[in-house]
Amino acid sequence: MNSILSTPLTADHIVRGARMAPFAGWNMPIQYEGIIAETLHTRSAVSCFDICHMGEFLLKGDPQTCGLERLVTARLCDMPTGSCRYGSILNEKGGVLDDLIVYRKGPADWMIVVNAATIEKDKKHFQAHLKPGTEFRDVSAETGKIDLQGPLSRDIIKTIAPKAANLGYYTFLETEVLGRPGLVSRTGYTGELGYELYLPSQEIPALWKKLLDDPRVKPAGLGARDVLRLEMGYSLYGQDIDEETTPLEAGLEKFVDFKKDFIGRDALTFKKKTGVSRRRVYLRALSRRSPRHEHHIFIDGEKKGLVTSGTFSPHLNCGIGMGFLDNAPAARGLDICVGDDKIKIEAVITDKPFVKHTSLKR
Structure with missing residues (x-):
């Protein structure tokens, strides 16, 4: 059995009293x-x-000749240097092996950011499908990452990586961070103005300390991150999307370029013609009670779907969630219930994001 891993900041989290x-x-x-x-x-x-x-x-490598373009659902060949793009890698059935962000560092120079739980699986998938001789390195162990998120994040970034302060949404810059080489991208998972900072792992503690020396900045854990991403309707891999879920079902079709060839395209094209049997829906409770993962979705007393993520939204003062409805109408405003044999929570179908008018693209 593998032992649990620690980040370069684990000791600091414990000192600060974090619940781990x-x-x-x-x-x-x-x-x-x-x-x-x-x-x-x-x-x-x-x-x-x-x-x-x-x-x-x-x-x-060139994205076409090395095989990278065929691996990712989003089109990569027209990406400008210094831009990022969200997409997925699929299996032949069109199921999502992982969702990821691709960074174009140069005409033939790329960084791909993947989910923690799928690093080894993704690595094998890339190595299996890239053309022989393509230079590919897994630098996960030597790379650290801190996300700075919130409407004041630009003010903070000016003090640690001033050249990155005016980055546009989904662009990045390789620049000095506290005087050391790093990469800063205008991306995030919260729906707010924010930056993701990549440095060598050994440089991360100094950056973390510098950020938290500013009284405006507070540390936040994965619990808050989960609420923030759900308030925006962002999927969590392994819970809202997985190898049995296609981008069509998950509401991610806009991140699929059907004009190019990619692994899983034939299966998705077929499903697009014949129709999918379930669709992503967004749920807003009529009370503070929260939908939970694997709660059933009821319409007129009948089980019609399943909740994949749910939480209490402090910004809306009610429960919110997302899930799938099976062969059932999903019109906005439809009255539903979520829960199990013991609990029933009245809710309505709504649209995303739950929280609107954020600082995301300021």
Whole structure:
């Protein structure tokens, strides 16, 4: 049995009184002050998150000739240098092996950021499908990552990586961070203005300390991160999407370029013609009670679907969630119930994001 992994910041989390728990094989901070307080602070000010558990691959090659273009659902060949793009890698059935972000560092120079739980699986998939001789490196163990998120994050980034302060959404810059070489991207998982900072692992503690020396910045754990991403309707791999779920079912079709060839395209094209048997829906409870993972979705007393993610939204003061409806109408405003044999929570079908008018693209 593999032992649980630690990030370069684990000792600091414990000193700061974080509640720690296993996540994707890592010992991660779930909360410090509290999930609701950290969620509210991120949307009103700025928080920093330890995301060192994520995976990073470096790859060199023309996207068409090396096979990278065929691996990812999003079109890569027209990406400008210095831009990022969200997409997925699929199996032949069209199921999502992982969702990821691709960074174009140069005409033939790439970084791919993948989920922590799928690093080894993704690595094998890339190595199996890239053309022989393609330079590919897994640099996850030597790369650290901190996310700075919230409407005040630009003010903070000016003090540690001033050249990155004016980055546009989904662009990045290789620049000095506290005087050391790093990479800063204008991306995140919270729906707020924010930056993701990549440095060598040994440089991460100094950056973390510098950020938290600023009284405007507070540390936030994975609990708040989960609420924030769900308030925006962002999927969590392994829970909302997996190898049995296609982008068509999951509402991710806009991140699929059907004009190009990619692994799983034939299966998705067939499903697009014949129709899928379930669809992603977004749920808003009529009370503070929260939908939970694997709660059933009821329409007129009949089980019609399943909740994949649910939580309490402190910004809406009610429960929210997402899930799938099987062969059932999913019109906005439809009255439903979620729960199990003991609990029934009245809710309605709504649209995403749950929280609107954020600082995301300021």
